[in-house]
Amino acid sequence: MKKPIWKRLLGILLVLACPTLAQAAPLTASRETDMREAVDRMTIAAENNGYRLVKVQAVDSALVKRGFEDPGLRILFIGNPVAMEMARTSHPPLLSMLPLRLALIVRGKEIVATSDDLDSWMEMFPEPQARHLIEEWKRDLELILMDFAGK
Structure with a gap:
């Protein structure tokens, strides 16, 4: 018997959220705005940084279609050629980690x-060459998040 769709989606959300929650230092930023404006601001911040x-x-769209309240979560994928x-x-092997991901949470x-x-x-x-690239991406994400927050 198949699990109800909401249970499967909840499982997916937990899989996506738990690695971030369990790790010590994800980069974060915040600002007072609504989700639509946040996506627009993040798009501009990403473009400002290449x-x-x-x-x-929209991880939650299937739930909303079934009448559940929108939990306010979006995953943005940003890339740089x-x-x-x-x-x-x-x-x-680092290609499997790209594009970079940012979660927007209300x-x-x-x-x-x-x-x-x-x-x-x-x-x-x-490996040294991998560490160098990851450090560069981390600096880029810090700049993008500072731009998003208006700092």
Whole structure:
């Protein structure tokens, strides 16, 4: 017997959220705004730093279609062709980690933006060329999140 769709979606949400919650240092930023404006601001922040929005995944859309309240979660995928090429040429296994992901989460009147914990990526990919790229992506994400927060 198949599980109800909401249980499967809840499981997916937990799988997506738990690695971020269990890790020590995801990058975060927040600002008072609504979700639509947050996506627009994050798109501009990414573009200001050489990235572009590749996809917005509304993880909760199936729940909303079935009458459940929107839990306010979006996953944004941002990419940079130069970063992709550098990963491809210097350490191809890193391609599985791209494009970079940012989660937008509604917390009251604020939207909190959080990234994957790139420090854990450095543990998974300890090779010097991989660490160099991950450190560069971490700096890029810090700049994008500062731009998003208006700092």
